[in-house]
Amino acid sequence: MIVQTINLTKRYGKLIALNNLNLEIEDGECFGYIGPNGAGKTTTIKILATLLQPTWGEARICGNVIGYESRKIRPLIGYVPDFFGAYEDMVVQEYLEFFASAYNITGQQRKRVVGDVLELTDLTVKRDALVDSLSRGMQQRLSVARVLLHDPKVLLLDEPASGLDPRARIEMRELLKELRNMGKTIIISSHILHELAELCTTVGILEGGELLFHGPLEEIVARAKRGTRVHVKVAEQQELAGKLLKRIRGVKSVAQQNGALIIELENATHDFTGIAKTLIQNNFRLCEIKEEEVNLETAFMRLTKGLVQ
Numbered sequence: 001m002i003v004q005t006i007n008l009t010k011r012y013g014k015l016i017a018l019n020n021l022n023l024e025i026e027d028g029e030c031f032g033y034i035g036p037n038g039a040g041k042t043t044t045i046k047i048l049a050t051l052l053q054p055t056w057g058e059a060r061i062c063g064n065v066i067g068y069e070s071r072k073i074r075p076l077i078g079y080v081p082d083f084f085g086a087y088e089d090m091v092v093q094e095y096l097e098f099f100a101s102a103y104n105i106t107g108q109q110r111k112r113v114v115g116d117v118l119e120l121t122d123l124t125v126k127r128d129a130l131v132d133s134l135s136r137g138m139q140q141r142l143s144v145a146r147v148l149l150h151d152p153k154v155l156l157l158d159e160p161a162s163g164l165d166p167r168a169r170i171e172m173r174e175l176l177k178e179l180r181n182m183g184k185t186i187i188i189s190s191h192i193l194h195e196l197a198e199l200c201t202t203v204g205i206l207e208g209g210e211l212l213f214h215g216p217l218e219e220i221v222a223r224a225k226r227g228t229r230v231h232v233k234v235a236e237q238q239e240l241a242g243k244l245l246k247r248i249r250g251v252k253s254v255a256q257q258n259g260a261l262i263i264e265l266e267n268a269t270h271d272f273t274g275i276a277k278t279l280i281q282n283n284f285r286l287c288e289i290k291e292e293e294v295n296l297e298t299a300f301m302r303l304t305k306g307l308v309q
């Protein structure tokens with residue numbers, strides 16, 4: 001286990017920003033940390049980055065305890081904050097050389113390392129451009145480049161895609177995929193679930209400082225899907241059809257929406273024979289029957305509404 005938190009708690013005065021957080025993240029995992037604004041994502045990431053002291057509990061990176069062994073931890077991590085500082089008068093190459101020096105990378109090695117991260121983050125063509133003149137997407141990639149210089153094992157990325165246009169988001173995602181494939185352990189936060197779907201293997205859903213879910217991405221979708229919803233259209237007498245369907249075993253509820261009946265089933269199933277049979281046997285003309293697609297956003301909304309079981 002590369003990152004572990006045990007009852008990690010952070011208070012700001014009376015506000016409990018993080019409440020008994022227990023996380024376990026394995027080597028090479030890409031962990032999506034999802035939650036609405038104010039959930040406590042930045043607080044967690046800052047603690048893991050050794051920049052903030054927990055009020056209670058413990059966090060470890062590669063077995064080293066944050067707050068006690070922070071000096072051992074810092075070379076192991078690369079932290080990209082949710083803002084980009086100002087460096088008006090520096091060009092990209094100088095900027096990276098400056099940070100490389102801060103990590104005690106010097107001489108030929110520094111040239112090589114800076115060249116490598118420029119290449120990896122697709123910024124080689126911008127090496128002589130002023131940092132301030134870069135687009136927001138490029139600045140974000142430069143922030144990632146900066147934390148790759150010392151080749152850390154763990155990357156802590158706080159909403160790296162926020163404020164980016166769609167194209168820059170895709171470029172950022174591709175970069176992160178590459179880093180994941182290089183074997184880095186990645187912790188990335190976002191308030192948008194689908195943004196992380198392609199990238200992450202596991203996710204944690206945080207709300208109000210509480211971890212609502214922690215596990216594989218597929219599981220979260222499966223959980224949210226529990227209780228399939230089916231859309232049914234009949235040619236006439238829809239209300240009557242609804243009343244009839246309500247009586248079938250396994251049907252939890254029936255509602256009308258946009259000219260269709262929305263049937264909520266108790267269990268996840270793809271078999272709607274019972275519904276079809278009932279309608280046909282009662283001489284309804286069945287026009288349409290289909291399962292509602294559960295997209296990740298719906299799943300997320302259901303889970304954060306306290307529907308996690």
Ligand SMILES: Nc1ncnc2c1ncn2[C@@H]1O[C@H](COP(=O)(O)OP(=O)(O)O)[C@@H](O)[C@H]1O
Pocket residue numbers: 012015017035036037038039040041042043044
């Ligand atoms: N320095 C601080 N002082 C007081 N309250 C804070 C401070 N930083 C964050 N908070 C509060 O803690 C909660 C969690 O914030 P944060 O970790 O930034 O959430 P997120 O990154 O998920 O949006 C919020 O209610 C926020 O207002």
Ligand SMILES: [Mg+2]
Pocket residue numbers: 041042043082158
């Ligand atoms: Mg935040």
